[in-house]
Amino acid sequence: MGSAIPSITDAESQVMTVLWDQAPRSSEEIVAALADTGWHEKTIRTLLNRLLGKQAVAADRDGRRYLYRPLLSREQWQSQESRSLLDRVFGGRVAPLLAHFSRHEKLSEKDIAELRALIDAIDRKER
Amino acid sequence: MGSAIPSITDAESQVMTVLWDQAPRSSEEIVAALADTGWHEKTIRTLLNRLLGKQAVAADRDGRRYLYRPLLSREQWQSQESRSLLDRVFGGRVAPLLAHFSRHEKLSEKDIAELRALIDAIDRKER
DNA sequence: ATTTGAAGATTACGCTCGTAATCCTTTGCC
C-alpha cells in the first residue's frame, strides 16, 4: 500500500506554493514569504503541521529547527485539481472545458497563438 | 444590491445536475433520479433545502408539494468553477492549463480535432 | 372525527477548514 496522493486545501496550497518556489526552507522563511496573506505565524505553523500529517511535505531537522520541503509536487497537485474540475464539472471531457473558456473567458491573441502551438505539439507527439 | 452568485458544494451540484437536465421536477422525481448515488431520501431533501437557502433553486407550490427549478444555471456554475481553478491553480492563465493537459491527459484524435476547430472558431470571432 | 402517511421543516452530529491561542521543550544568556 503506497501513499495515497494527499489532497490539500486552499490555504495549504498557498504554503505549498512557497515551497514549490524554493525549498528547503525553515518555518521562519515560510512565514516571511507569506507576509502578504496577513496570516498569523501560528496559523502558518498549523498549516505546515497539517501538510506534514498529509505527507505533502517533509521536515528535516536542522539544528533546533526543521527545514521543510515538498513531497507533493506542484505538477501532481495541478493534475489532481484539473482532473477534479474536469470530472466534476465537465463530465471528464477536455473539449467542453475549452469551449466554455472560449465563450466566457477573454483569450488574448497571445493565448490563442499559444494554444494553437500546443495543439500542434500534442498532435505531433500523439501519432 | 443584487443576488450574489451562490456557491454550491459538490453534493449540491449533483442535485443541480438533475434539475439542469430537466426542470421543473418534484422532490420525488429528484430522489428517483439520484438513486445511483445511494443517498437517503432525507439527505436529498436536505440538499434541496440548502440550495433553496442559497437561492440556487426555486420551489413553486404544486398542490401539496413543490416543483423545483434551478436559478443558478449550469453555465454560471461552470464559469465559477473554471475561474476558481484557473486562479487558484494556474495563476489565472489559460495556456498553462492546457499545457498541463497536453502533458498529463491522454487526448484522443477526436479531442484534438475538436480543440483545433474550437481555436479556429475563437480566432475568427476575436478579430 | 381519528388515524396514518407523505412531504416538508427542523435539528443533529462528527469531520474538515480557517484561524489561532496555549502548552511544552530545548538552548542560550546571565
Next chain:
DNA sequence: GGCAAAGGATTACGAGCGTAATCTTCAAAT
C-alpha cells in the same frame, strides 16, 4: 544552574459539509 525566548506540538472553536433522524403538518382514507 535558573530563566526567558524561539520553535514546535497540542488544543480550540465556530462555520460549512456530508449525511441523516426526528418533528410537524395537512390531506386522504376509514
